[in-house]
Each structure stands twice: as structure tokens, then as C-alpha cells.
Amino acid sequence: MKSICIFCGSNWGNREEYKQAASAISREIARRGYTLVYGGAGVGLMGACADAALAEGGKVIGILPEALKEKEVDHKGLTELHLVSSMHERKAMMAELSDGFISIPGGAGTMDEMFEIWTWGMLGWHDKPSALMNVEGYYDDLIKFLDKTADEGFVRKAHREMLIIDTDAESILDQMENYQPPQGSKWIKQKSET
Template sequence: MKSVCVFCGSSFGNRKEYEAAARATGAAIARSGLRLVYGGARVGLMGAVADGALAEGGEVIGVLPVALQEKELAHPGLSALHVVSSMHERKAMMADLSDGFIALPGGAGTLEELFEVWTWGQLGYHEKPCGFLNAAGFYDGLLTFLDRQRDEGFVRAEMRDMVLVRETAEEMLAAFESYLPPATPKWIERGET
């Protein structure tokens, strides 16, 4: 593993624990000798995760759509900033540059980004780990719903277990190192309902 992508909010949220978790995640990635890949902005948790990695001397790669760069949201201190034409191109480049994916607290965009790479893993498009860093219990309600999807037969247990859940970046990075993708067929077999 060389690079870890972090998806997170462009705001700080209402609890100081979220910013602390973002800074700690960036720092842990850098201390592990890994490169941070993220959305390229200087605001909210996005800026905090980048600042955490940069403070530890880490390499930080941002990927930012031109529309957001024009609003002066780009982080000025990154190792590299890729400016792309669209959100679709942003997500594809972030996925290509990364060997694993962490979702910190965030909004709809954060969820959409993590769910997309998780779905790609379920479909066998990649074998990279992904997980929710459950800072201050932020994802508790969502995790209950994901378990219900499994329990109601919409997600196989192996596919539900693909998305890891940890409370600290160090725990998540350790889980990434030992991650093995499920060796189960990705599609419902004929005759199953």
C-alpha cells in the first residue's frame, strides 16, 4: 500500500472531535509513510486532514474540479494538485491514485464517494479496502442501516463485511494492511430470489 484516499466534509461539523479525527488521520497516514490523496480543498475537514499530513512531512495529493478551484478553495500547500474538469473525473482520479479509502465524517458527497468505491469492490473492479472512520460515533446510525440491508437480504454478509469500521486512523491502517477481499461470487445466482 502506497496511498490512502480520505473522503470527508468540506465543513467542520458541530463537534471538535471531527476536526481532531481528521488531523489525526492525516498525521497517521504520513507517519506510516503513505501518501494522502484527497479532494484538494483547504476548508473544513478536508483542510484539516491535509494539514495533519503536511505537519508530519507527508506527501499530500489533491484532486479538485476547476469550478471549486475558481472559488479559491484549493489548498495552497499541497505536494501536488490535480485540477480536473468534473466531479466524475475527480472521483476516478482519486480512485486510480489510491490503494485504500477512508470516510471521515461528512455529508452526502462523502457518503456517495465511499459507497461508489465500495460498490466497485463488490463488483470486482478493484480489491482495495475501504472503511468508515467512526469518529465520535458519527456513523453509528448508518452502520445500523447497513446491517439491516444485510439482514433483509439486499447485501450478502461478505459484501457488508467488505466495508471496515474503526474508531482511529491507526486501527484503520492496520486493518487495511491485513485486508483480504471476499472470494465470493459477486452476482446472485440463477434461481435465487
């Protein structure tokens, strides 16, 4: 791995622990020599991620839709900032520039990014690790739901297990560095059966 993407909120959330976790994972990414790829904003948890990685001497690449430049306030100190035309282009560029993905607390945008990149992995369109950093139990209910999707037969257990879940920055990165994708995929199997 050379670069890791963080999906997170442009808001702070209601707990200081969210900011602390955003900073911790970003510092650890920089310490390990990885480039941080993220949404390009200078506010909320996005800004905390960028600031922490930059303070450690890390390289930080932001990708921000033009329409959000004013609302999310682009970060002025990044190594690179790419302005794109849409959210779709933002996600595609994040996927292209990143070798792994970590979702920390955030809202609907974070969920959209996390689910899309995880789905692409299930389909075999990439073999990159994806993780949830479960800060202060933020993702507890989502994790239960994801387990239910596998228990009810809508997601293969191997695909559910693709999503790394942990609370600790170092542990998440260790697991990502040792990640092995499941063999085969639904998409490849369906194509071969036709």
C-alpha cells in the same frame, strides 16, 4: 499500500472531535509513509487532513474539480494538485491513485464517494480496502442501516463485512494493511453464468 484516500467534508461540522480525528488519521497516514489522496480543498475537514499530513512531512495529492476551485478554496501547499473537469473525473482519479479509502465525517459528497468505491469493491472492480472512521458515533445510524441491508438480503454478508469500521486511526490502518477481499464477486459470478 502506497497511498490512502480520505473522503470527508469541506465543512468543519459542529464538533471539535471531527477536526481532531481528521488530523489524527492524516498524521498516521503520513507517519506510515503513505501518500494522502483527498479532494484538494484547503477548508473544513479536507484542509485539516492535508495540513496534518503535510506537518508530518507526508506527501499529499489533491484532486479538485475546476468548478469547485473557488467554493472549496484549493489548498496552496500540496505536493500535487490536479484540477479536473467533473466530480466523476475526481472520483475516478482518486480511485486510480489510491490503494485504500477511509471515510470520515462529511455530507452527501462523502457518502457518494464512500458508497461508489465500496460498490466497485463488491463488484470486483478493485480489491482495495475501504473503511469508515466512526467519530463520536457519527456513522452509528448508517452502520445500523448497512447491517439491515445484509439482514434483509440486499447485500451479501461478505460484502457488508468488506467495509472496515472503527473509531481509532491506528486500528483502521492496521486493518487496512491486513485486508483480504472476499473471494469472487456478484459481477464475476453473473458474467460466468451467462
